[in-house]
Amino acid sequence: MKTGKKYADSLKLIDRTKQYDPEEAIALIKQTAKAKFDETVEISVRLGVDPRHADQQVRGTVVLPNGTGKTKTVLVIAKGPKAEEAQAAGADFVGAEDMIAKIQGGWFGFDVCIATPDMMGLVGRLGRVLGPKGLMPNPKTGTVTMDVTKAITETKAGKVEYRVDKTAIIHCPVGKASFEEQKLTENLRTLMEAIIKAKPSAAKGAYIKSAVISTTMGPGIKLNSLKF
16 A cells, blocks of 8 residues: 555554553654644544444443544524523524424534434434434434533533444544643543443453554554553
8 A cells, every 4th residue: 555755754653563551652643643734633442342233332422521622513403491591502503493494405514413302303304314424313422402501511522422333443533633642641541431331231252352543644553452
């Protein structure tokens, strides 16, 4: 595979046979981020689960202590006092039937959709368009709730969703390359603790099989998962 000069230079800094402690890996990550933009730092965790079985699904949300470095645009589908509460809490868009129609018309100008339970009958119509984009409100991720203030506050503060894919891997951002090392390490540890806590009882054998951290354009750095 042909790689760019910056990628090749970054690769020279990494010992591919070594599993790095979280602090070491974060220090290296900052050296490998050579793009002209502020790269996202992402972790990929391979789990010892079979995602085809419902009792081995791993999914949840966690608020990263230092945020993600990205401001999320929030849409709240609610009516009456809950719509007013959402506006007061800083939602970017608030509405009901009008927003449903807008989305049906092809509008997706938001990163997170939060809905009150009474609106799910309406929102359910959007399953086919919101589902594939990962935007469908879900009680498991705290996006179907009466506490819209909490949901908005957490989302704006840096709440991320982690979810195991068909290949038993979780991909999740832990911040930006411009973050201080300590802040990235805190975010990384917080996410890993949440994933470990979410271990399904049906999972057998080694749960965390491997973990690799990388920037948007940089090479992967293997983590010593025993350090979490």
